[in-house]
Amino acid sequence: MNAFKELGKYSSLLYQALRSSTEFSTYRKNLFHELVKVGYDSVPIIILVGIFTGSVMTLQSAYQLQFAFIPLSTIGAIVSESILIELAAVISGLVLAGKVGARVATELGTMRVSEQIDALESMGFNSVSFLVVPRVLAGVMMFPVLYIVASIFGIGGGLAAGYFSGTVPPADFLMGARMYFYPWNVVFGFTKSFVFGFIITSVACYKGFFAKGGAEGVGKSTTEATVLGCIYILLADFVLAALLL
Amino acid sequence: MIEIRNLTKSFGDNLVWEDVTFRIEDGETTAIIGRSGCGKSVLLKHINALMTPDSGEVLIDGKNIFELDYVGQRKLRQRFGVLFQGSALFDSINTFENIAFPLRYFTDLSEHDIHDKVMAALRHVNLESAAEKGTSELSGGMRKRVGLARAIILEPQYIMYDEPTSGLDPQTADEINELIVVMAEQFDITSIVITHDMHSVLEVADKVAFLDQQKLSWYGTIDQMRQSNQKNLIDFISASEYQIKSKSSI
Known part of the structure; x- marks a missing residue:
């Protein structure tokens, strides 16, 4: 029963956000700030995640296939396709659920419990348009960009790890990556990152916007936003794979 | 009424x-x-x-x-102007910007006019010197006064x-x-x-x-x-x- 109530409140907030999205002048400034915070500020962690994911995948694939009589280019194919289809979007999503989701829920939760949202409403602002719309828009706009960054650095990291460890020469790695490259996989990864961006920011906005109590309430809403963001990413990953592959 | x-x-x-x-x-x-x-x-x-x-x-x-x-x-x-119990100042912006906030969104005033209005509101609450201070630097009483300056900035009929x-x-x-x-x-x-x-x-x-x-x-x-x-x-x-x-x- 409670879950249905929560779903109803979440849907209602999204509906309000959709209706408020026409009030561009209200959220224009905030949208720019959020694009920077969600996108630009996340680039370093995404590069790090990409490089290490690609590197570890290459080393582990080389280890697992060391006694198999298959061409080394296969490792390049495995790493690049895994990154494009799954890892760049999902691992980035999980990391960003912590970084972006926690920040958004904490910001809005603090604003709620310190009456800043009430103050906005009292001044005649549409608080959903002012606070929720720019954050969700920044999520759906910047996560696909971060997916591209994660993919480039993931494949680059895999290539570098193969070269420096002496397990896969770059020419073989790239040959395998090119041979098994399907543009649809990029479209699929791109779609996933778009959906994950929406899930993480909208869930975090919902949890923060309706936070109750003091510091404890904000902490609870932040934890729930992060945990639920991660769970919904995994569920959405499964659903999208079942629908689109 | x-x-x-x-x-x-x-x-x-x-x-x-x-x-x-x-x-x-x-x-x-x-x-x-x-x-x-x-x-x-x-x-x-x-x-x-x-x-x-x-x-x-x-x-x-x-x-x-x-x-x-x-x-x-x-x-x-x-x-309506509202002074909240905890003042409800926006902590991401300084005192001046808190008071200027409604003016920037609800009026077409120039930067010069906004500056004059905000400083006048701060004068009314005897807090001109705090314009550039961050909200975390303000005492409880100062926060209330800044909240009051923000509440009157749009010249409300009711407070x-x-x-x-x-x-x-x-x-x-x-x-x-x-x-x-x-x-x-x-x-x-x-x-x-x-x-x-x-x-x-x-x-x-x-x-x-x-x-x-x-x-x-x-x-x-x-x-x-x-x-x-x-x-x-x-x-x-x-x-x-x-x-x-x-x-x-x-």
Whole structure:
């Protein structure tokens, strides 16, 4: 029963956000700030995640296939396709659920419990348009960009790890990556990152916007936003794979 | 004029108050008093349509505000300034920007005019020197004054104070009380003050509405309040007077 109530409140907030999205002048400034915070500020962690994911995948694939009589280019194919289809979007999503989701829920939760949202409403602002719309828009706009960054650095990291460890020469790695490259996989990864961006920011906005109590309430809403963001990413990953592959 | 008619509100099975009826005349300062948790702040949020009642009406200049659409209610709220209990300053921007905030979104004023208006508002609350300070650098009393400067910046017709002196030392509380009186007189603002601080009530209010036992238990002028024989009102005032005397004897 409670879950249905929560779903109803979440849907209602999204509906309000959709209706408020026409009030561009209200959220224009905030949208720019959020694009920077969600996108630009996340680039370093995404590069790090990409490089290490690609590197570890290459080393582990080389280890697992060391006694198999298959061409080394296969490792390049495995790493690049895994990154494009799954890892760049999902691992980035999980990391960003912590970084972006926690920040958004904490910001809005603090604003709620310190009456800043009430103050906005009292001044005649549409608080959903002012606070929720720019954050969700920044999520759906910047996560696909971060997916591209994660993919480039993931494949680059895999290539570098193969070269420096002496397990896969770059020419073989790239040959395998090119041979098994399907543009649809990029479209699929791109779609996933778009959906994950929406899930993480909208869930975090919902949890923060309706936070109750003091510091404890904000902490609870932040934890729930992060945990639920991660769970919904995994569920959405499964659903999208079942629908689109 | 604000007319509150037969207002009833409950949260689930918990009745907050019922059948609340009173009138706030233009230019008057009305204090809404009562014990903690009696629903004073909830009533305040009904007066500018931040909350909707289970039944009843709030009429402003003869129009029921709950019949207005969302845009109409937002426009109505711009006629109110609100000073929140914790001041509700935006902590991501400094004092100047907090006060300039409504001007930037709701007016077409130039930067120069915004600067002049903000500095004038800060002068009114004796806080010109704090313009560039971050909100975390402000004391409790300064935060209240900045909140007050922000509340008056759009030159509202009504101003609502939610526990304006709570958490302040007696001297700072007196300064805030003085400001409430000055604002009402200087700008001809109709004021509504939520408080359980009787000292503040006696300093600023023309009329008093006493919420108790889930209803409007008493309503009248300050003089009528002093002469009232109603037991629960006398008990409430006596408890506060004891506190005032205790403070002054220290």
